[in-house]
Amino acid sequence: MLLRYGINLDQQARIGTSDTGLGPVLAKSVGGIEHAIMFLNLKLLDWETSYEVSVFQRAQAMVFAIEEINQNPNILPNITLGFQIYDNCNNIAVAHRAGTALFGGVSGTNTASDDNCLGSPPVLAIVGDARSSHSIAISRTMGVFHMPLVSYFATCTCLSAKHEFPSFFRTIPSDAFQVKAIIKILKHYGWVWVGVIATDDDYGQYALKLFIEEFKSFGCLSFVETLPTVYEKAKILLIAETIKKSSANVIIAFAGEEELNYLVNEVVLQNITGRQWIASEAWSTSNFLASSAFYNSFGGTLGIAIRSGEIPGLEQFFLQVRPNLRPENNLVVQFWETMFQCKFQQNLSQENTNSKPCTGSEDIKSMKTAYSETAERSTYTIYKAVYALAHALHNLIKCENGKGPFENNTCADKDNVQPWQLTHYLRKVNFTNHLGERVAFDENGDPLALYDIVNWQRTKDGTVFVKTVGIFDASSRDEEKLTISEDLIFWNSNSLTVPESVCSKSCFPGTRKTTRKGQPVCCFDCVPCADGEISNITDATECIKCPDDLWSNAGKNQCVLKEIEFLTYDESMGVILTIASLFGASISVCILIIFIHHRNTPVVKANNSELSFLLLISLILCFLCSLSFIGQPSDITCRFRHVMFGISFVLCISCILVKTIVVIMAFKATLPGSNIMKLFGVAQQRGTIFFLTFIQSMICCIWLVAAPPFPTKNSKYLNTKIILECDIGSLIAFSCTLGYVGLLSCICFLIAFLARNLPDTFNEAKFITFSMLIFCSVWITFIPAYISSPGKHTVAVEIFAILASSFGVTIAIFAPKCYIILLKPERNTKKALMGRVVS
Missing domain, CATH: 1.20.1070.10 (Rhodopsin 7-helix transmembrane proteins)
Structure with a gap:
């Protein structure tokens, strides 16, 4: 499928086309010679049946960044950037073929239609792909020739392996940081009994593996389910049944919006409520899922979201789009038809003769849709990706001879720039954008990890919105990484309080945990400590024996001085x-x-x-x-x-x-x-x-x-x-x-x-x-x-x-004598004593 989409920036800009797909190519002009250096590989659904407005918005964000750079005299002066956009059709094979088409210039195959495209390869860098699986496939090929690939949405931890993907960069944090943020949230609320759902792709499985490694140190998994990337009703029903039967109240889902959509519908259909969902960044801000239709089951969802940023002038740029300004651009035409539910004259057919005709003068400013939402998080990562490449190229161009980073302190040949040279400069990119955020890459090509903690809430009129309630900053000290405003969070539970998710209630001081045979360590019974032993912490695994002079109190949670006993005059x-x-x-x-x-x-x-x-x-x-x-x-x-x-x-x-x-x-x-x-x-x-x-x-x-x-x-x-x-x-x-x-x-x-x-x-x-x-x-x-x-x-x-x-001796010996002396004095005489008793 081929669709031309371009903007005539100046006399040096050009539109490149390819029979592999659709796309804008960023082009630069150095000394009068144009070179393609950037490529944005977007995830687009079937144009005829489902048009994704957010995808068009991302393309527009890239165009806006390019125009802004071209108009900025402080960066890449006398150099103009152009672009091509390729549609990957949400298919890994198509995505790989599109990347190879741009890469053809490196291997000697010039795919551009302009005969004057000489010198450097037609493409020096690629912006994309949005999916981790697609980025892995493209990077394996591009990495051989060190062509930089800057993704704005691929988060798989595996892409941080520089020995496999030496020229891969991204402006979105990897799943390693996302998992750390989720782990921090679980620890913060004491959720140690959870279920996990992950898609059957690189994104889900790598995130799942990393999560299990981090989580097993303090918690247990009630269940782990794999969500198919292709709809399977039996599997969806099985997962829904597992969620219903599980005693875990917290469920983490590492999945994309599309893959999770079927499960969400099934959960709502079966009226499974009372679960606290933790959303990965792939679906935490989904306008489709965060809707009133799913709110009973998914309201109060906590999610990890890419840090958003308000880009000045972006909204006005979005709203000035007109199909008549770019008559050859089918992408804008389809966007317009989707927005206003109409058809242009050239697209009318016998099947849709009843469709409302488009005039091209409809008021886009009156439409409140996701397209006009300039704080959409992926647009900001695209914006940063374009600027990162522009800064890398700027640093390459301003290199002074004798002070270069290459052999013999040489600089790159400005008329013959190679992708690996741009990769070198991209690794060292470090600047602060106009929003005050520092843009840089670490040794793995990952950006500084900064996430928003979001919460799905509902307004009085029933509209569901995604509210930012906290921040996770991986660069801060461990105790300061997570900041959450508790009073801003809505919990979708009967008590409206922080839900519990434990297999067994905590063992209070005075008891110890004993594991249940055949069950995870988080499932246990609480046994009182024996006499003379105590436990003074919650969930103690062993009781501590008191010293010899001490004994356990009635609650078995403290050693107290033993009662000292001896016979006293007081008792x-x-x-x-x-x-x-x-x-x-x-x-x-x-x-x-x-x-x-x-x-x-x-x-x-x-x-x-x-x-x-x-x-x-x-x-x-x-x-x-x-x-x-x-x-x-x-x-x-x-x-x-x-x-x-x-x-x-x-x-x-x-x-x-x-x-x-x-x-x-x-x-x-x-x-x-x-x-x-x-x-x-x-x-x-x-x-x-x-x-x-x-x-x-x-x-x-x-x-x-x-x-x-x-x-x-x-x-x-x-x-x-x-x-x-x-x-x-x-x-x-x-x-x-x-x-x-x-x-x-x-x-x-x-x-x-x-x-x-x-x-x-x-x-x-x-x-x-x-x-x-x-x-x-x-x-x-x-x-x-x-x-x-x-x-x-x-x-x-x-x-x-x-x-x-003593009494026995006293009474037996002296009582008879005292009796005679005191009571019988007549017998206390010598005569009576010497006399004989008459029988």
Whole structure:
């Protein structure tokens, strides 16, 4: 298909034609010789059935840039640029053939109709193609001869590979940056469970591959679907069903407007709503898709859009187009017929005789269409592409001999410029346009990545428009790359709030994640941390064990100090034991006072008053030593309590033992000729008590010197509490201390038991036997109770054993005597004491 389209810029401009397709060729004149240097390969649909107004707009934007450059004396002075436009028919083979037609001059085939086209190749650079697949095919051929190809819409990451496409450049960021922008948005809103749809072409598949690599570090894919480039109903239905069944509320689509159109219709037909769509730059600003017809399903769509720019004078240029100014230009004619739904006389046929005739004087300014929208983003990238080539050529022309970039510091021959020389200068292009944007290419031929974040919204009258709500600037610091105005965004959800898209709800602090078998890592269950472990972050994978002195709180999200437990004077148990201890000591003191007051009575004398006094003093010490077991343990109390306990009880048992021996001796002394009391007199009694107590004292001294008791924190029995207790230090010393008390108790019990049958007059042995029976019983039962009692109850059991045994001895031995002294004074006589009980 051939269509001529040109503008007579001046006497040096020329119109080039080709049988391969349709197109304007940019031409320059240096020293009177014209050279074709630019080519814009546009994506045009079938002229007869579907005319794309936006494509014509892009062609007009290129023409405007060329005219603006030609009228600018500061760039390419005395050089005029011309153009040709080729139609690729949305077909990769046609696109490649069109590029080859222009490239023919390099291989020696001159396709131009002008015989004066000599010297340099007819084409030095190409602007296009819009599609990544087409650009790949053309670049593989052009790259061999380093002919620059500057695309304004091809975004495939693969085109950044300079070893494959050494002369490819573009003024639109590659998909690598687009994917980074989308990843930033997903991270910003915490969307970790998403579905992805990508077209079955280079654009979609390369973007999909890059997205998966970036996304898998923090999220999971609910589904990945490939959208066919050619309509397949079964595949479209399958994708729609997958979207409907998926629990992912966020769906990213790397697709073009045409390929996505069928799926969009199916989604709307099946009334699939409540999904947050993320649009790639290929369809984020589509006027067709961003319409009220699709708004229920696609309203609120967030998209990545090419940075737009308002080009001064462009709107007036668009609106001055007239078909009668270029009668040979079918492109303008078809544009006019499409805009006003009419037909020019030469295009009328028998099939369309009823069509409204075109006059050519229709008012285009009254038509509000996409054509008059000068902020259309692809027009700005075309504008920048033309200026980039113009600046590269300008730098090439103004090169001074001896300062050139080529061999021996030479410059390019201005009358014989080669494409590879222009490629060299194009790599170094760096200028700021009149909109204040810097135009340059990196080492991969990519521009500085700058995107608009757009949102599909609706006005009160129902019109859908694309609103810019943020910016992504790849050149900024990581935390500043994405800027979004949250209050400007419309969310098409029931709650009108930021939607969630997670397979499983986040695990709150105090729980940890456990993956579900056979499902992605984003699908998990939340399990509470075990006792003593915490998690203080959201979505923790492991719980942290608390240090020994700390324990997890009720929420398992913080380690807190363990409750310190010891028997205190403030609690009820401590109060009761303290009162019992003081009460026992008071009783012993009272008995001691009574005995001292009645020390000359027969009952006191007969029971050896000195031993009784000493026994009562030891009982007072036994009662009082229990107080050292109450309160917070310290080095002093831990040492004092065990030593005082051991010595006071040995003193008590020693007195009882001697008293028992004295009773037996007294009975033996009543026999005729017995002189036994002289052998065990007062001195011997005192010496025995001292000796027995001295042994216990030595054991305690060795204990205190070798391995004394000390305060310790015990958490073995209760993980939630720290029990402050006294560690015995030396188990052997502790065993010797208790064992010695037990040994004396057993000996005392045995002797008293043997003397139980003495006459009633001397029958104190019965009371001693009974007291020792209580004493031994208490301490025998104390052992298992002590071992099994947790925490502070261990100390309470020990105090109870001390008090119970002390009360047992006090009551069993001294209660009968106090009864006689206080209540039966008539029996407290020598006669009554010496008398015999009548049967």
